[in-house]
Amino acid sequence: MAREEEDGRSNQEKQDDPQPHLHQTFSSYIGLSFSLFLASLPSNSFSFVQKLQSQIRDLSLRLFQAEEQLKQMKSRRKEDSKANARVVEIFASHRNSWQAEEKRLLQQIDAASEEMASLRARIEDFQGEREEWKARIQDLEREVGEREEMIRFMSRNAIADFAVEDNVVDQSGGGCGSREWEEENDMHYEPVESLYHMKHFVARRESPWKVDGESTGISSKLKLLEQELQNLEKVDKNDLSKVPSLMRKQAKRYQALAGKIDDLCRRLQASDPCESTLSPEFSTQRQTEFLLEAFRLQQRASETAQKLMALQTEVGKSYYGDELGSEAKLSMRRSFDSIRNNLKEVQRNLEIWLARIIGDLEGILARDGVSRANAREYYVSRYPFVQ
Numbered sequence: 433m434a435r436e437e438e439d440g441r442s443n444q445e446k447q448d449d450p451q452p453h454l455h456q457t458f459s460s461y462i463g464l465s466f467s468l469f470l471a472s473l474p475s476n477s478f479s480f481v482q483k484l485q486s487q488i489r490d491l492s493l494r495l496f497q498a499e500e501q502l503k504q505m506k507s508r509r510k511e512d513s514k515a516n517a518r519v520v521e522i523f524a525s526h527r528n529s530w531q532a533e534e535k536r537l538l539q540q541i542d543a544a545s546e547e548m549a550s551l552r553a554r555i556e557d558f559q560g561e562r563e564e565w566k567a568r569i570q571d572l573e574r575e576v577g578e579r580e581e582m583i584r585f586m587s588r589n590a591i592a593d594f595a596v597e598d599n600v601v602d603q604s605g606g607g608c609g610s611r612e613w614e615e616e617n618d619m620h621y622e623p624v625e626s627l628y629h630m631k632h633f634v635a636r637r638e639s640p641w642k643v644d645g646e647s648t649g650i651s652s653k654l655k656l657l658e659q660e661l662q663n664l665e666k667v668d669k670n671d672l673s674k675v676p677s678l679m680r681k682q683a684k685r686y687q688a689l690a691g692k693i694d695d696l697c698r699r700l701q702a703s704d705p706c707e708s709t710l711s712p713e714f715s716t717q718r719q720t721e722f723l724l725e726a727f728r729l730q731q732r733a734s735e736t737a738q739k740l741m742a743l744q745t746e747v748g749k750s751y752y753g754d755e756l757g758s759e760a761k762l763s764m765r766r767s768f769d770s771i772r773n774n775l776k777e778v779q780r781n782l783e784i785w786l787a788r789i790i791g792d793l794e795g796i797l798a799r800d801g802v803s804r805a806n807a808r809e810y811y812v813s814r815y816p817f818v819q
Contacts, residue, residue, distance in 0.1 A: 578724065648781055649781060650690050650778055650781050653774055653777060653781070654687055654690065656774060657771060657774045657775065657778070660771050660774065661676065661679060661680055661683065661771065663767065664771070674746075675746055675747055679743065679775070682739060682740060685736050685739065686775070686778050689729065689733060689736060689782060690778075692732075693782065693785060693786065693789075696726065696729065696789070700789075716797065720797065723790065723794065723797065726786060726789050726790045726793060730783075730786045730787075733779070733782050733783055736782075740775055740776070740779055744772060747768055
């Protein structure tokens with residue numbers, strides 16, 4: 433009885449409590465829905481689920497491998513960063529040493545530049561001093577040459593004075609001493625004593641300075657020489673020797689020397705030594721200057737003669753040492769012989785022309801009574817270094 437009453441109460445309570453009934457209904461709904469879902473699935477859904485599970489496992493494995501690689505890369509990155517830091521430190525130390533070395537080299541370059549500038553300045557100073565010394569040496573050489581010319585001139589005048597004194601003492605000799613002195617110097621003047629009183633009335637031979645280069649034949653020889661040199665250059669264009677150029681230089685030297693002698697002759701013609709309007713002192717001074725210039729030209733002519741001898745030696749070495757091999761070499765040798773003979777003739781004519789001018793000027797000065805004392809006074813007044 434009691435049992436039945438308890439069951440009845442429990443049923444009564446269950447009926448009175450709606451919560452269990454709702455839970456049961458929800459579970460039934462879920463079960464029915466899942467059954468409908470399973471019923472609606474295709475037939476191969478289980479294999480698809482298995483495939484998805486296998487893909488999930490592969491992806492999980494790849495994810496694990498990627499995480500491992502990421503860890504390794506992080507560790508390598510840390511090691512690389514440490515190595516890079518060490519390399520940066522090394523390069524920084526090297527850069528500091530390089531900068532210090534660069535500063536030191538720049539300082540050395542600046543010091544070397546300053547030293548070079550000072551050396552250039554010293555070189556310029558030395559060059560200026562050298563030019564000054566060269567100028568002084570040239571002045572001294574010119575002064576020495578003029579002094580030697582003065583000494584030679586004074587010695588010639590002394591000889592002339594002695595000849596005049598001998599002529600005055602020995603009246604019966606008819607001026608033999610004076611004529612002997614004139615013959616020795618290749619001059620053909622009358623005795624000095626008679627010419628001293630009648631120098632404007634005695635007819636003299638034609639003065640050598642009244643003869644130009646055309647009259648002496650030097651100009652024609654130079655023109656012929658130029659033509660021969662041109663022909664030689666046309667014939668022997670492939671000649672590698674320096675002989676034709678040396679011959680042309682020698683011809684130019686003769687042209688320049690002949691031009692200077694022509695200029696001296698023109699100035700001598702412009703100032704006639706027999707002109708009565710000039711004072712004796714001025715005439716003597718001018719003739720002495722002309723004589724000194726003629727001496728300088730004579731010295732230059734002797735130097736040109738030495739160069740001609742050297743040229744002949746060079747020609748002999750280059751073209752006369754071998755045997756004749758062809759007609760061209762034979763014609764070239766003939767051309768060289770002709771040019772060499774013309775050069776010799778021009779040299780001889782120039783020397784004769786200068787010697788006659790010098791002899792005539794010396795004769796005029798001796799005729800005008802220029803003594804050693806007068807010549808010394810003139811030179812001392814012009815060149816005070818001569819004592």
